[in-house]
Amino acid sequence: MSSVAPTAPGARQKIPGRYWRVAALSGMASYLDSGILVGVSVSLAIWATHYHLSVWMLGSMSAILTVCIAIGSLVGGRLADVFGRRLVYGFDIAFYAIGAVVIVLAPNAAVLFVGIIVAGLAAGADLPTSLAVVSDAVPTWARGRLISFTQVMWTIGILVAIGLGLVTSTMGFAGTKIVIGQLAVVAIATWILRSRLKLEDHSSEQEQAVAETVGLEVVKGISLKNLLTRSVMIPMIATFGFYVLWGIAANTFGQFGTYFLVTVSGATQTLATAIGLAVVPLGIITSLIFVRFADSKWRDRIFFIAAALQIVAFAIGAVSAGAILGAVLIFYILYNIVNAFAGEANYKVWSQLLFPPDTRGTAQGLTYAIARGVFAVVALFTPALLAWNPSVLLWGLVVCIAGSSIIGGFIVRRLIPNAPAVVVAELEGGSGPSPISSVVPVIKVPRRQRSHSGR
Template sequence: MSVHPHARRLTGWKATAAVSMSNYIDSGSIIAIATSLGFWGSQYFPGDDGTIAGLLAAFSSNAFGATIGALIGGPLCDKYGRKFIYTYDLLVYALGGLIVTFAGDLAMLFVGFVIIGLAVGASVPAGWTYIAEFAPADKRGRHVGATQLAWSFGPFIGFGLAAALEPLGLLGSRIIFAHLVVIALVTWWIRQGLDESAAWQASKGGAGAKPPSAWSSFRALFSRKANITALIFLACIYTFWNQAASQNGIFLPTILGNMGWSTLQSDLFSMLTWGIVIIGTAVYMALVDRVPYRWFFLVGGLLAIASWIVLAFGPATAASTAFTYALLWGLSSGPSAQAFYSVWSPELFATPYRAGAQGFVFFVVRLASGLISLVFPVILATENGLLKDGLILIGFLVASTLIGTIWAPKTQGKPLEQIEMERYGEVISATRIESELASAPVSATATTKE
């Protein structure tokens, strides 16, 4: 796919920045939903006991909407190329954002949330894939970490806008969604200057070669033991960690409200929290290619566990509880499971099904987040609800930390081609996948190569 004639060609850190904006509008949409649910509820579903709010959150970019988008977008990214996704996904996102901005009833709001989620789900795995494929091996973690930094700025700016526009009520929420639409369209225009991934073109046999079908690549993903073990590992660390992260992101205003904080106080505090996340992420980017993966992951996991212990067991109405939680969670979010997942997921899979693998894991992660989003606000509304939810989330964080620390992959600083050789015994090509699947049934293609 050629570069748009009026777009400047993007390489290096400029390309990283353009791709990373997927993460900004992903997190920005989640925070826009979190800060606006109360305003939408008073207008379109007054008296809600948390059920409707939970459904809206579950089918948005926070969960089910993104799961479907990732499951579809990942294989399409492997079939038609990384740039193909960037040509269309943000236009879909802008459509969903416009529907929400001008929503006049609950049905429009729901449809807009779902469309935004589909676009987010399709673009995020493509972004991690694209960056990993062009970044230098000794700086791959730093480049991929930029997506985490962009993700952190979404809530920071989103909560800041929510605090500034809080006096406007629902109109302020509409403005926040409108700003995401504008950023999506500007980013779409800038991305027309991206080149197609050279690794993807080489894997399918050159720029003029026909890529394998999306089904062939997805089927081949499950034909090797090395892939299956990697899928299980990544799904566990990211899914378990993301339960705490997603509830922090979309229901933190509710938690603070139950602690007696006003909407303005909650938004300003959340903005502070994400400012600390930005600092933690900057530290992560500086160290991820230097400090062994295993020990850096362990530090992030322990900080996350400590943060939720403080929130669940600390004095419920004490400001010190909230501020200690913010400091610990913010610093943990640098070397978090999501940050390491975004580095490990493109490293552990061959080029022809790299995006599809990430789409599948993203599907599992956001599906789990969607399911727990249906019950989290209901439990939170019960007696000692924060303690109950906190104990569940602490358990998830402990599991993620243990799994990631014990089985951290030894891929740091290695070129993707070298990692493929070590894991598969060869560099996997699209033509090899087609020939393997054409000559043998699924059960016969499995291999024990790691």
């Protein structure tokens, strides 16, 4: 096996604007995902009156949206691997726009449900596809920053949906048309820009040549049996375990944060809404900071600090049983400061580094889908659990965050250092655009020959 001397770390290299454009247009998948979730949430009360919806129909609407996003992630990721990511990359965003338009123009509840189903399926399909497109089209040494930028877009989607919801809160049914209508406009604009986007093709032949240089075994092909190999299954189970445990805690407060502050902490509806809106810009700032370190050794070093502080944050809320508003505020602020460094952004970056290019959409679509399904089930029981014993729920979330931190530590210590994409980025040193085409963790490169890029 020959060795390659690393050059300057890729994290120090300036990323060309054309790659940021790919990341921004792909990040719209995250913007539209969070936008439809929050948009439907803020519209439910008004839709209930306008469409004469029962409480069961309202609950079904939220559950169906979550399930459709899960199904879309599973099917869309696989379709992207089989039929080509560029093809699915264009179709899913177009179908999202159609779904959003149907929601805006729905004359009755039945049509409204159809629009939600279409938009949910399309949003789910676009999530793994868009991330895989970024990984395919950009250099390995820039992948962390560009992938993590999609998480910034996700947070912006929340901010815009909540902001529009507040601004149009006195407009009644017309306000919901604006909240959802902007998603249709953004989706159409994104579809037009994506159709004109020129994506670079970092061929698997080039990737394989680099991989073989450092003694990596390469697994290729879109066959589902590749997912059952040990080198793929272990990263897939690990990233899923991290994401689902972290997501249970994050999704609980994402969906029921305002409800929790009002019913458990004693805040007024206005104060609870203001708190929820105030922490969103904080999330955007911390996500941008994460982007800065996403291709450096600090990404995974900061993870351990942030993960520990996340546990502390949830523990503060649990100790107070959520009944002390001041303690809950401390929890909210601390959590929103650190979750960008030990949460979904890490999951996105790790997945793109660990999964093989040929089945990257399928693998991440599968972990997305199952996790979203779990979130939907947990959300179904959350209100009842809050009514019974908030302390039990909060301590359960502490356990989830602690579990995700342990799994994340395993990923950082065991999987990432041996991920072929990471090794190749280190050997490239930011000097070349060739990403790796395999994630088989059988690397035999001595640590002394490797830099810290991508670590």
